[in-house]
Amino acid sequence: MWKSRTMILLSFLFMLIALFIVEPVTVHACSCAEPPSIEDQMNRKTAIFTGKVLSLTKPDKGKFWSSADPVKAQFEVKTVWKGKLGSQTAVYTALSSASCGYEGFEVNKEYIVFAYGDPDRLETGLCEGTKTLASAKEDLKALGAGYEPSKEPISGEASYEMSTSKEETDNRLIIIGLCAVILIAFLLLVLALRRRRS
Known part of the structure; x- marks a missing residue:
């Protein structure tokens, strides 16, 4: 019983983490209209x-x-x-x-x-x-x-690249933070279930 609950909780945890880490990939087919004048x-x-x-x-x-x-x-x-x-x-x-x-x-x-x-x-x-x-x-x-x-030199490109890389870093930090919160919540849940059994 304990093992099956643990397996269900672990499966749920991995699915939840995967939702935050894996980004959907959009697939497009390209067809061009008449070339513009x-x-x-x-x-x-x-x-x-x-x-x-x-x-x-x-x-x-x-x-x-x-x-x-x-x-x-x-x-x-x-x-x-x-x-x-x-x-x-x-x-x-x-x-x-x-x-x-x-x-x-x-x-x-x-x-x-x-x-x-x-x-x-x-x-x-x-x-x-x-x-x-x-x-x-x-x-x-x-x-x-x-x-x-x-x-x-025309300015702008360097600042755009800096803001893009900052955005990507911020997104990664949010994902890592969410994963850490989920992991802590899971560990607390496991500890609570163990105490209840004993």
Whole structure:
């Protein structure tokens, strides 16, 4: 009797801890509509620029990962048509095209990038019009003359990354705290059951 109660309580404890630790992974299928016109792109996007990929930072594929996990592409900006960009900027995209991520980025290759989102965290994807510079002749012709990026560094990205890492740390501390409370409650329950039996 005692062993079966203990097993039920342990099973309940593990399920409860799993609810706090395991995050659900959302799966998306990506299908793109008709590519937007350059006029639409100028109206909708936060930034439009050409640049060379200096580095790619992919997420660690640990136990839990998603096709939507972000990849960071660091660009040396060459020409800008929209947005206030420094000589270097980062653009994020989903890891896989299954989640509408742009998988074509390669270090030392040049691209035209159509980015949306907050100016401090630009994002692009499979359906945004981003492509290699070699295949962007029509887009470049329609865009016309652009302007050079700012010579001064644009702030914001570092503070965004710091706030994101602080948020992740806070979430981990909350989860650890909840697990500790559950464990203490379980131990108190086991002690109470033992006292009742004796």
